[in-house]
Amino acid sequence: MKIPVLLPNIFNYPFTYKTNNENLKLGDYVEVPFGKTTKIGVVWNKFEKSEKNFTIKKINKKLKIPSLKEDFIKFLEWFSEYNMVPLGMVLKLHLTSNEAIESDNFNQINEYNNKINFKNVKLSKEQKSSVEKVISKDKQFRVHVIQGVTGSGKTIVYFKSLEKKIREGFQGLIMLPEIGLTSEFEKKFEQFFGFKAAIWHSSVSKKKKKIIWNGLANGKIKVLIGARSSLFLPFLKLGIIIVDEEHDQSYKQDEGVIYNARDMAISRASFSNIPINLVSAVPSIETFENIKKGKYYHSRLYKRYLNAKLPNHEIINLKSTNKNLWILSQTIEKVKKHLIRKDQILFFVNRRGFAPFVMCKKCLKVHTCPNCSVNLVYHKRKQNVLCHYCNYKNVLDRKCTDKTNCDFTFSGPGVERIYEEVKNVFPDKSVEIFSSDTMNKKNSPEIINKIINNKIDILVGTQLISKGFHFPHLNCIIVVDIDLALNGYDLRAPEKNLQLYHQLSGRAGRAGNPATVYFQTFKNNNEAISKLTNSDPEVFLENELKIREKNSLPPFERFISIILIGQNEKKVEELSLKLKEKLTRKLTCKVLGPVIAPIYKINKNFRYRILIRSKKPNKIQKNLFDLLNNFKKQNKIKLVVDVDPITFN
Numbered sequence: 001m002k003i004p005v006l007l008p009n010i011f012n013y014p015f016t017y018k019t020n021n022e023n024l025k026l027g028d029y030v031e032v033p034f035g036k037t038t039k040i041g042v043v044w045n046k047f048e049k050s051e052k053n054f055t056i057k058k059i060n061k062k063l064k065i066p067s068l069k070e071d072f073i074k075f076l077e078w079f080s081e082y083n084m085v086p087l088g089m090v091l092k093l094h095l096t097s098n099e100a101i102e103s104d105n106f107n108q109i110n111e112y113n114n115k116i117n118f119k120n121v122k123l124s125k126e127q128k129s130s131v132e133k134v135i136s137k138d139k140q141f142r143v144h145v146i147q148g149v150t151g152s153g154k155t156i157v158y159f160k161s162l163e164k165k166i167r168e169g170f171q172g173l174i175m176l177p178e179i180g181l182t183s184e185f186e187k188k189f190e191q192f193f194g195f196k197a198a199i200w201h202s203s204v205s206k207k208k209k210k211i212i213w214n215g216l217a218n219g220k221i222k223v224l225i226g227a228r229s230s231l232f233l234p235f236l237k238l239g240i241i242i243v244d245e246e247h248d249q250s251y252k253q254d255e256g257v258i259y260n261a262r263d264m265a266i267s268r269a270s271f272s273n274i275p276i277n278l279v280s281a282v283p284s285i286e287t288f289e290n291i292k293k294g295k296y297y298h299s300r301l302y303k304r305y306l307n308a309k310l311p312n313h314e315i316i317n318l319k320s321t322n323k324n325l326w327i328l329s330q331t332i333e334k335v336k337k338h339l340i341r342k343d344q345i346l347f348f349v350n351r352r353g354f355a356p357f358v359m360c361k362k363c364l365k366v367h368t369c370p371n372c373s374v375n376l377v378y379h380k381r382k383q384n385v386l387c388h389y390c391n392y393k394n395v396l397d398r399k400c401t402d403k404t405n406c407d408f409t410f411s412g413p414g415v416e417r418i419y420e421e422v423k424n425v426f427p428d429k430s431v432e433i434f435s436s437d438t439m440n441k442k443n444s445p446e447i448i449n450k451i452i453n454n455k456i457d458i459l460v461g462t463q464l465i466s467k468g469f470h471f472p473h474l475n476c477i478i479v480v481d482i483d484l485a486l487n488g489y490d491l492r493a494p495e496k497n498l499q500l501y502h503q504l505s506g507r508a509g510r511a512g513n514p515a516t517v518y519f520q521t522f523k524n525n526n527e528a529i530s531k532l533t534n535s536d537p538e539v540f541l542e543n544e545l546k547i548r549e550k551n552s553l554p555p556f557e558r559f560i561s562i563i564l565i566g567q568n569e570k571k572v573e574e575l576s577l578k579l580k581e582k583l584t585r586k587l588t589c590k591v592l593g594p595v596i597a598p599i600y601k602i603n604k605n606f607r608y609r610i611l612i613r614s615k616k617p618n619k620i621q622k623n624l625f626d627l628l629n630n631f632k633k634q635n636k637i638k639l640v641v642d643v644d645p646i647t648f649n
């Protein structure tokens, strides 16, 4: 008998195989010959009609794994269509690798199977009523947003809703945006539940991944804490999904298969008819709109732990000076007062390295990347100039027009530069940089411990520090250059700033001491700062939503970006124009562009963008997918499709 088998490759349809096994059914995992190798695939539900007459090969064997369930198969098919990704590539996300996934050695899973021992925590009134709301009617799909200022105990609320599901014999999935630094969270989890959750992200070893994959498929692992890709894992009996920090933009996977993991989590829950909790201090614009429309349930926590107040904010207006200093006397006076009180200080500047702009005073040449249309960033500690897009590296030396060395000047602040300034002003204080360059896997637990125990007086950090850490002594934050953030050109910049401010201020004053966030502005951006810092983010979101509606921006219209990428500048341009012409002819929606991408060149490749805008309920993906597939692709020009884009560079 003939059977369709979907394989983890770039094809959008299953391949036909034959078998004598009459019992093979939809969702079974099978091993099949493919070319000169074998592959693991899944028995699918429809044959590919247009498949050519190849000799049909025989399925090698069926694997001993519980088969994929129909609701999950439907989710994968929907995902493929919505994000315009070939079905085989979606299956690849699920199978994670081509290695055999079969395993009957469950001994190694034991580390996740300690006794369940739920801790009895005393809940505040607010928490109690929130828990009641969340767990009522949780037998079917429903989105519940748990909103609360940082430090208000949102985690305990969703732990409780997860606890109920575990008691009922279900598995749970908790998604976190930055999973590299989760050891604090893992400890909290284990203290509450009495057992260990499995952890899933890109740097988990292959061996461990295999154990976790099988443990989930066989229902031996109860809870998984995971990054975006955990959404595709084979839970035997998934009962609830929790998306913590749902507003976080890193839920958007923007390389390889492009998708928004928060949105996809909601549809996975919907296909499986299970509840999903979205958790945030300030919901994303999309979530806010759905709460307003009554599509999502909503409960809110206002009180912080220990009744801690949210930090005050103060604006420090600065006049530009020629001294090239970024921390000025007014700020230093404020910081001194905090230091006397033994407060920990954070200087926030969202840029790695020393300076983003390196120019020679004599020949006026700027250090730019040879592969990308961006400036190189000077990293003083590594003694090089570095491209943050393609990782191109070079020494700082360069021969000038007069045959001597170039004489460089640096402009703009990065964390290393602020670090130096801080060290000059406070030479006897311990200062530490908190960025992805310093916080590697090896030394970050040690630094984080030192911060928690107040062994570090002053931190200089990028937005990495805004991600959910609990630093009890941090009571003073200086936003070094708010003007930089406010100058963003992208349509989501206001929302991003709002999120960032609330994340940052949530780091301060967590142990109940008074805390302040200071904003240094050179451009008198006082009004914009006041809007950001309004203690009720609804005002901001409401206003932002109005602007989006007026201009027909998402979430009121659907955007789909098509980026054309190739080494031959002329050919990329020509093809962009051709594609635009074809899309305009065949689609009923607006097609804008092509325009040169804001970052015109990355890694020696030139980039053009086309933007498609359509009215919301119309799903144009299917049509567009076929159009793009039939569009004669020119050699060496890549088409990248981004549905619901959040960056436009």
Ligand SMILES: [Zn+2]
Pocket (backbone or CB within 6 Å): 369, 370, 371, 372, 387, 388, 389, 390, 391, 392, 602, 603
């Ligand atoms: Zn580069």
Ligand SMILES: [Zn+2]
Pocket (backbone or CB within 6 Å): 360, 361, 362, 363, 364, 365, 399, 400, 401, 405, 406, 407
């Ligand atoms: Zn020069």
